[in-house]
Amino acid sequence: MKYDVAVIGAGLAGLSLSRQLLLNTDKSILLVEKRAEVPTPRQKVGESLVQVAGYYYGKVLELEEYLFRQHYMKYNLRFYWKSAERDNRGFEDYCQAYIRTFSNIPCYQLDRNKLEAELLRLNRQSSRFTFCAPATNLEVELQEQGAHSLRCETGNDTVSARIDWVVDTSGRSKVLARDLDLEQTNAIRHGSTFLWVDGLVDIDRLSELSSRERRMSPDRASTGHLPIWLATNHFMGEGFWFWVIPLQGLTSLGLVYDQDLVPRDEVATPEKLIDWVCKQFPLFARDLPERKILDHGSYKSFSYGCARTIHPSGWALSG
Incomplete structure (x- = not known):
């Protein structure tokens, strides 16, 4: 078989590239994925978009209505620090920095699993799209000139293809x-531990104040009345931040940290992370210990590099 483009990896990068090519070109696409189930049954991290990504998914990939129906619109970024003179057991105790007004380019809080399922569904509607999964024993032979070759096995079948472009989104x-021996290491030693809990963690309610007191607070003159929980909320400390991101029916929580300042062993499991966060930011002790943990994950060191990402002979790396 002959394809214009082979995409390796059916995560968000591979599915997005495939949709963009199907929408804007006449190219034929072979998407190869090692997993049998797409999206994975495990929840995927990386939910908070910035404006350039919001524009790409809403406008370029033509998903705007879907995004507004199935995901939350993001209310900017907000940052919080403990106040030295307070016990920090209530939300009102924290210093904060934020942008109150919305950008004229919407961005979103994405449930990655839902979005990837929708992208795969849309891509499959095209006769120019072929999905190969689960793919095993993948072999790619790149050529300096002319078509590349790809071979893999799926079930009892062998797939062999000639391809003009190979894009690795794995x-x-x-x-x-x-x-191609393109891997690069770097000196950044930052880790991350994250989890998802059932329901909405509404940080504005983590307080002894009544609903009326919160609504009538003079601080509302500056903070406004849009739901604070719609933001990507960051609780900050030296060498780390802790994120709180709302998704439909669940909340994403995660710590990004410098391993020289936060020992990994103290935050390596969901239980340890919740205990650590409740000590660092006591307002969370009102909520997180009672939450049902739906899934979790971690990266010991999440930063990695690559010496080259595109070549005129017809290969590229993305995602």
């Missing part, structure tokens, strides 16, 4: 990066 699997 992320940490680094299919082409490993084959």
Whole structure:
């Protein structure tokens, strides 16, 4: 078989690239994925968009109505610090920095699993799209000139293809990066531990104040009345931040930290992370210990690089 583009990896990068090509070109796409189930049954991290990504998914990929119906619109970024003179057991105790007004380009809080399922559904509607999963024993032979070749197995079948462009969107699997010896290490030693809990963690309610007292607070003159929980909320400390991101029916919580300042062993599991966060930011002790944990994950060191990401002979890396 002959395809214009082979995309390796059916995560967000691969599915998005496939949709963009299907919408804006006449190219044929072969999407190859090692997993049997897309999206994965495990919840995927990386939910908070910035404006350029909001524009890309809403306008370029033509998903605007879907995004507004199925995901939350993001209310900017907000940052919080403990107040030295207070016990920080209530939300009102924290210093904060924020942008109150919305951008004229909407962005969103994405449930990655839902979005990836929708992208795959839309891509499959095109006769120019072929999805190969689960793919095993993948072999790619790149040529300096002319078509590349790809071979893999799926079930009892063997797929062989000639391709003009090969795009590796396999992320940490680094299919082409490993084959071409493009991996780069760096000096950044930042880790992350994250989890998802059932329901909405509304940080504005983590307080002894009544609903009326919160509504009538003089601080509302500056903070406004839009739901604070719609923001990507960051609780800050030296060498770390803790995020709170709302999704439909669940909340994403996660810590990004410098391993030289926050020992990984103290935050390596969901239980340890919740205990650590409640000590660092006592307002969360009102809520998180009672929440049902739906899923969790971590990266010991999440930063990695690549020596090159595109080549005129017809290969590229993305995502």
